[in-house]
Amino acid sequence: MNASRSNRRPGWGWTVLSTIIVIGYLFPVYWMAATSLKTNAAVYASPPQIVPWPPIFKAYVDAVINNPLALRSILNSAIVGTGTMLLTLVLASPAAYALARLNLRGATLFMLLLLITQLLPAIIIATPLFVLFSRIELVNSYPALILADTTFTLPFAVIVLRPFFLTVPTELEAAAKIDGCNQFSAFWRVILPLVQPGLITVAVFAFLMGWGEFLFAITLTTNETIQPATAALNKFIGQYGTQWNNLMALSTTVALPIIIVFASLQRYIVGGLTAGSVKQ
Amino acid sequence: MTEARDHVVPRRLIEKPAGGARLRNLGQYLFLAPALVFMLLTMVYPVLSNLRMSVYDVNVATFLSNSAPFVGLDNYVKVVSDPAFQNAFRLSVYFTIGSLVFQFTIGFALALLFNRSFPGNGLLRALMLLGWMLPTVVSASIFRWMFDGGNGIINFLFESLGLLDAPRHWLIEPNTALIGTIVANIWVGIPFNMILLLPGLQSIPDSLYEAASIDGATPWQSFRRVTLPLMRPVALSVLLLGFIYTFKVFDIVYVMTRGGPVNATTVLPIYVYQLAFNFFRFGDGAAAAVLLLLPLSIVAVGYLWLSQHEESSS
Structure with a gap:
């Protein structure tokens, strides 16, 4: 009723x-x-x-504008977020296509690998990566953070993208091949443009996840000039515990890009969230 | 891009399973290879390295030189018999159950609400997701401020409602700190539960509700007899997924309390973090990380079994 x-x-x-x-x-x-x-x-x-x-606006002046470390950390987060986004797209798109379209032995095994990754607590990856990166002197670098962050964006991206590739009619690929494309150029020129909404969803999520990531940010950086904004905010809490207006000014600044991206690309986010978490 | 054209064109005529597929397959594997190599490097290698570390005495003196002695299961014995570990495990269970019960119930109620059609539904539903999208460090710092003992809005709210006589230092008092972190985590988790439960509700055919109302069922009865039974599989998988995501929560708790006061909020992931990065007991930390993974794996196997089971029965 x-x-x-x-x-x-x-x-x-x-x-x-x-x-x-x-x-x-x-x-x-x-x-x-x-x-x-x-x-x-x-x-x-x-x-x-x-x-x-x-x-x-005094809190913004004190905590953000006149705070070189905060400004630097926001730049760092933008670099790490963008790097994570690009690496995720480059790795995830062909992989999701392969899993959706091609008859691959071991595809199920690879999917299982992705699901296991989603299960892992970041800390179980953070310690070995810290040891590894210390040995090859990669601690305190953008690549260290981008590599670590992509570990968790990649499974999500593949799981979100695969259904998009499944919806592309196989006839299109066949037609592209008749027109003289090989498998790679068919993928690049014909298939990828068709799954653009999926790519945007993945790009947005990868950026947001890279921007907001915290555990790798505090374990893989010790140098203040390379730390992302989340680590800077965490440090700020320790240093200026009760200057709440300053703390909230920095928090708002860290949240603002997320809110802007969220407001402008909302429909990709909502769609991606359900696709990524429910379907497999 | 076009130089390979000539030798590819004839092969398009070959059907997938037919002969000559080997070379073609090789090309296909190239699509998967970069992601696979990446995952081997940043996921499989760290996990194996963590397992290895858990049976070696890796500490601040030995971790860079690779000279840690093999100690068998000593690290595990040490960790399991550590009262701080037992405390952390208990706190993680409380944190997870406390969060899940409320996240799920409130998320379910909101899913029921947004399952109705009304003007502005889409926009309002999307706005709810903002809480989930914010960086957890930001949410945690907001809740740290709201739970502040001096001027926190929560003290003001409770005092004006007559629920509190004097302001409380929620996150500084050992018996309320965990509750504070649970409340923040519930706030973050509500949209997640809502958005996962909604497709389940939407997949229940209207005709079932119509049939129920023709049979004279009240709204409550049709909720009990139609909605709940049909939502059971979805609800169960959302709960299992929620368990996995909640049991490994680090950010919210760490930013709000650092695991304190005096280990009152040292949930398992924070305990592992402290062993490795505060005390540089990497071997013990690795063992604790494996123990953290154990309940997660059990639930994950349950989750996979459930989705397999659903697929075969439908």
């Missing part, structure tokens, strides 16, 4: 209820932004000032 009724007329009541729930749920995000726009006095005001009016 309920299901059929709601199908017939739009339920504004449900819209109101959901809006209230979503606002309540996102309050912590609002509270972060609000706190970042307050003076010290306003932060400690009781009762708390819910709307920071007038907004003060």
Whole structure:
């Protein structure tokens, strides 16, 4: 009864209820932004000032703009995020295509490898990688972080991309080959453009995961000039424990790229999330 | 790109399983090879190296030189009999169960809500995902602030509701710190549960609800008799997946409490991290990491068995 009724007329009541729930749920995000726009006095005001009016940007000046290490760490995160994104795309696209299309012995085994990776706690990878990278002097470098981060983006990317390749009609490949493409150029020129939405999903996720990654960030870097923003934020908490407006200003700055990417590419994210986690 | 054209064209006529496939297969494996090599290097090698490390006395003196002595299962014995490990294991179980119960229940309720059609559904549902997309370090720092003993909004809220007489230092008091981290983790996990349960709800045919209502079922009855039984397989796999993701949570807890106060929130991944990176007991850390992997593997096998089982029965 309920299901059929709601199908017939739009339920504004449900819209109101959901809006209230979503606002309540996102309050912590609002509270972060609000706190970042307050003076010290306003932060400690009781009762708390819910709307920071007038907004003060001093916390951003102190914690971000006049903080070279914070700025540097944001640049580092952008590099690591972009590197992770590129490496993930380069490795995952042909692999997902091979698993979707080609009759490969060992394909199941490879899928199993990917699933096992998703199961692993990052710490079990972090220690051996730290030892390995120390020996080859790769600790405190972008490649170290990009390689480590891609370990976890790659399985996700392959699992998301495979169904996209499955939907490409095999006739197209056959036609491309008649037109003189070999398997590689058919893949590059004909197949890849067709799975573009999947590639965008994977690119967005890989960037977000690289940007937000934390454990490798604190284990594979010891040098402040190479540390990503997540590690810088963590260090900031230790150093300026109770300067909440400054801390929230840096938090907001680290969150902002995510929020922007999320807002502009939302439909790829929602689709990718369900595809990546449910289907196998 | 086009130089290979001539010798490829004739072969397109050959059907997949037919002869001459070997050379073709070689080309196919080239698509997979880069990813495979990468995974061998950054996943398989570290895991094997971790296993090896767990039976050698790798510490700050021996880790760079490769000269650690073989100690058999000594590291495991040492770790298992360490009260701090037992404490960490217990905390991980509490953390995981506490998080899962609420994440799942709230996520399920929200999935039921968003399964209805109403204006703005898509947008509101997407907004919910923001909590899950934020870097966990950011979420953790927000909750650290909200749980602050001095001016945290949670103290203010509870005091205005009359639930608290005096402000509490949630994350500094040993008996509430874990609860604080669980609350933050629930917040992060709700959208994940919601978005995974939703396709399950959507796959239940409307006709079943219509049939139930024709038979005079109340909404509650059709939820009990139609929704719940049909959601069982999806719900179970979401819970198992949730277990795997929650049992290995490191970031949220570490950023909020560093595992403190006095080991009150040292969940297993933090214990492993501390052994390796604070005490440089890499051998013991590796053994502890294997022990952390054990429950995860058991649940994962259960998960695979379940999805296999579902496929064959449907």
